[in-house]
Amino acid sequence: MFKFCSVAAAALLVGWSATAQQAPFGIGHKITDAQIAPWNIDIRGDDGAGLPPGRGTVAAGEKLYVQQCASCHGEFGEGNGRWPELMGGRGTLTHDDPRKTIGSYWPWAPTVFDYVRRTMPFAAPQSLSDDETYSIVAYLLHLNDLLPADASLDAKALAAVRMPNRDGFIVGDPRPDVRAVPCMKDCKKGEIEILSDLAKSLGVTPNQRPKD
Amino acid sequence: MKAGRRTFFKRGLAAGGVAALATQHPKMLAAQGGLDGKPLEVPDWTKMLGPGVTAEPYGVPSEFEKNVVRRNVPWLTVSEQASVSFTPLQDLDGIITPSGLCFERHHGGTPTIDPEQHRLVIHGLVRQPLVFTMADLVRFPSVSRICFVECPANGGMEWRGAQMAGLQFSHGMVHCCEWTGVKLSTLLDEVGLVPQAKWLLAEGADAAAMTRSLPIDKALDDVIVAYSQNGERIRPEQGYPLRLVVPGWEGNVHIKWLRRIKLGERPWQHREETSKYTDLMADGKARQFTFVQEANSVITAPCPEKPLKDKGFYEIRGLAWSGHGKVARVDVSVDGGRNWQSAALQEPILSKCLTRFRLPWRWEGGPAFLQSRVIDETGYVQPTIAELRKARGVNSVYHKNSIHTWRVNVDGTLDNVQIL
Numbered sequence: 001m002f003k004f005c006s007v008a009a010a011a012l013l014v015g016w017s018a019t020a021q022q023a024p025f026g027i028g029h030k031i032t033d034a035q036i037a038p039w040n041i042d043i044r045g046d047d048g049a050g051l052p053p054g055r056g057t058v059a060a061g062e063k064l065y066v067q068q069c070a071s072c073h074g075e076f077g078e079g080n081g082r083w084p085e086l087m088g089g090r091g092t093l094t095h096d097d098p099r100k101t102i103g104s105y106w107p108w109a110p111t112v113f114d115y116v117r118r119t120m121p122f123a124a125p126q127s128l129s130d131d132e133t134y135s136i137v138a139y140l141l142h143l144n145d146l147l148p149a150d151a152s153l154d155a156k157a158l159a160a161v162r163m164p165n166r167d168g169f170i171v172g173d174p175r176p177d178v179r180a181v182p183c184m185k186d187c188k189k190g191e192i193e194i195l196s197d198l199a200k201s202l203g204v205t206p207n208q209r210p211k212d
Numbered sequence: 213m214k215a216g217r218r219t220f221f222k223r224g225l226a227a228g229g230v231a232a233l234a235t236q237h238p239k240m241l242a243a244q245g246g247l248d249g250k251p252l253e254v255p256d257w258t259k260m261l262g263p264g265v266t267a268e269p270y271g272v273p274s275e276f277e278k279n280v281v282r283r284n285v286p287w288l289t290v291s292e293q294a295s296v297s298f299t300p301l302q303d304l305d306g307i308i309t310p311s312g313l314c315f316e317r318h319h320g321g322t323p324t325i326d327p328e329q330h331r332l333v334i335h336g337l338v339r340q341p342l343v344f345t346m347a348d349l350v351r352f353p354s355v356s357r358i359c360f361v362e363c364p365a366n367g368g369m370e371w372r373g374a375q376m377a378g379l380q381f382s383h384g385m386v387h388c389c390e391w392t393g394v395k396l397s398t399l400l401d402e403v404g405l406v407p408q409a410k411w412l413l414a415e416g417a418d419a420a421a422m423t424r425s426l427p428i429d430k431a432l433d434d435v436i437v438a439y440s441q442n443g444e445r446i447r448p449e450q451g452y453p454l455r456l457v458v459p460g461w462e463g464n465v466h467i468k469w470l471r472r473i474k475l476g477e478r479p480w481q482h483r484e485e486t487s488k489y490t491d492l493m494a495d496g497k498a499r500q501f502t503f504v505q506e507a508n509s510v511i512t513a514p515c516p517e518k519p520l521k522d523k524g525f526y527e528i529r530g531l532a533w534s535g536h537g538k539v540a541r542v543d544v545s546v547d548g549g550r551n552w553q554s555a556a557l558q559e560p561i562l563s564k565c566l567t568r569f570r571l572p573w574r575w576e577g578g579p580a581f582l583q584s585r586v587i588d589e590t591g592y593v594q595p596t597i598a599e600l601r602k603a604r605g606v607n608s609v610y611h612k613n614s615i616h617t618w619r620v621n622v623d624g625t626l627d628n629v630q631i632l
Contacts, residue, residue, distance in 0.1 A: 023340065023342075023401075023402045023403070023404070024398075024401055024402060025351075025352060025398075025402060027348050027351050027352060028342035028343065028344045028348050028402055028403075029342060029343050029344070029345075029348075030340060030342060031333060031335070031341050031343040032341075033335075033341070035343075036333055036341065039415075039471065039472055040335075040472075041421070042413055042415070042423060042474060042480055042482070043480075044476070044478075044480050044481065045480060045481025045482065045486065046478070046481050081290065093492060093496035093498075094494065094496040098492060098496075100492070105486075105487060106486055107481065108481050108486065111482060111486055111487075114480075114482060115482070115483040115487075118420075118421040119319070119320060119419065119420045122291070122293075122294075125320065125419045125421065126421070168496065168497055168498055169486070169499075170493075170498065170499045170500065172501070173499065173501060173502045173503065173504065174499065175502065175504070175506060175611075176506065176592055177603045178595040178599045178600060178603050180593040180594065180595040180599055181593065182585065182587060182593050184543070184551070184553075185551055185552075186551065187549055187550055187551065187552070188548070188549055192547075192548040192581055192631050192632075194629055194630070194632075195373070195597070195630040195632055196372075196373030196374045196629060196630040197374065197619075197629045197630075198373060198374060198375070199375055199377040199628040199629070200377045200627055200628075202375060202377075204285075204287060204375060204376070205285075205376050205377040205378050205381055206283055206284070206285055206286065
């Protein structure tokens with residue numbers, strides 16, 4: 001009885017009015033932060049909100065990286081074969097063949113932690129501990145000349161890393177950026193000018209047979 | 213002669229040759245079936261009983277449609293788990309994509325999820341975090357809508373030039389289904405948004421634990437937390453048992469295998485909205501959060517996979533769509549954009565949905581350049597590739613929605629070309 005009263009009083013105190021604030025359908029189950037914790041793994045890129053306690057070092061990261069990542073991403077992050085490269089490419093974003101990597105393209109360092117912890121190594125996602133992730137991220141940043149070889153990394157240090165392409169993004173959609181006019185008659189003069197006619201001869205299109 | 217052919221026919225079947233039958237079938241019809249002055253024949257399938265009901269408890273397409281399948285481009289990605297397959301648009305009619313033919317795009321393969329154990333958590337800047345079972349979710353008031361889902365990289369292989377000798381690969385990263393579920397706004401009401409909640413993070417339960425940030429205005433507008441696709445529970449590769457459907461917006465935000473929604477103040481800047489799904493411009497700056505799939509269209513018949521056989525009548529058919537709303541008009545040109553005619557649009561014309569267009573045409577056997585150009589209800593006109601390149605360069609990867617050209621050659625074959 002006493003318990004019931006105090007719950008009711010607490011509800012009144014925080015201003016719950018049954019009409020305005022109660023869940024309209026009453027379907028679903030209350031859940032606490034502690035219950036959600038195993039799934040609550042997101043880290044905000046721009047300030048590192050959500051980064052866990054713990055720390056790692058470039059040196060420890062190199063060992064882990066060689067064991068768990070290098071087979072695909074290359075010993076120095078250069079990417080084995082066609083597996084993604086994780087380093088280099090700075091200054092290439094305006095080139096014919098831009099190389100978009102952590103070092104050249106990613107605007108926020110904590111995003112690397114978020115991504116590696118949630119989904120790498122590719123065949124064993126969410127198997128790295130927080131300390132291991134800090135170490136591997138430290139090594140990835142080192143490969144991109146963003147941390148010295150003797151560096152260690154924790155939440156604060158990671159959020160403080162300034163990525164080279166931090167200011168490389170235009171936020172807000174500027175489209176429509178092309179305003180075409182729908183001409184109907186005699187819209188072009190002369191021969192049709194072909195810009196590109198290699199689709200057949202390139203031979204990169206898979207054949208049409210069903211997959212066996 | 214006739215008996216001999218029959219014997220061969222049966223032997224082919226006995227030899228396990230349903231596939232062999234499939235390849236011979238058209239020839240046999242032509243030889244038998246009332247053509248070239250020959251009488252019609254009564255075929256075997258009319259003279260014997262076929263299998264009874266529930267021979268296939270879950271029906272499958274005819275054996276003769278084995279070629280109508282999704283295909284991938286092996287050189288495009290290094291792993292089939294982080295890859296894409298393409299819808300066979302060249303084989304489809306109408307606006308609904310059969311569930312099993314919808315293009316796939318995964319970053320960590322398709323998880324096998326037991327719906328009894330699946331959970332959706334909504335938390336963060338809410339008054340009361342809640343967890344829902346699938347049974348909970350289907351109890352809420354439901355909505356159904358038909359809309360397209362298009363990967364923003366659809367056509368992205370062709371920013372620099374025509375590369376894919378077929379419609380399936382040039383445009384097959386789009387599908388259109390009826391989705392049923394609960395409006396996200398209904399669920400957000402249930403947890404109660406606090407005023408600071410301006411964005412949300414949606415997260416999948418797959419090996420990629422795929423995440424994307426979405427602004428709250430869209431979430432409260434028309435986003436659906438869907439459990440059904442084309443009338444049945446969603447296919448595993450499309451997000452079973454739960455996916456986000458974000459009408460008109462790029463495919464990557466339609467988070468499959470949805471397990472968690474977190475409300476926050478601003479976007480999370482995750483890998484899929486920084487490293488990927490950002491549009492690199494010629495000056496080296498990249499556009500971020502370019503969510504809407506602007507209007508696009510393509511001629512689906514004829515196309516490289518469906519060449520012209522004889523001179524004479526053809527119906528030019530195609531698909532048009534816009535992430536901003538309804539298709540208002542589609543123009544078709546057979547002379548490479550010199551002259552255009554407006555095509556007929558097939559009802560229903562729905563917002564953010566594939567729309568069929570068609571135009572009667574006589575092919576006289578000469579070369580032709582077929583193009584379609586969509587105008588949507590906002591007045592937006594599908595641009596040429598030259599106009600797009602002028603505005604964005606060729607490094608964008610995403611959001612290439614330019615007018616597409618099929619060149620008809622004198623032998624009736626078609627090529628993917630880009631013209632000025």
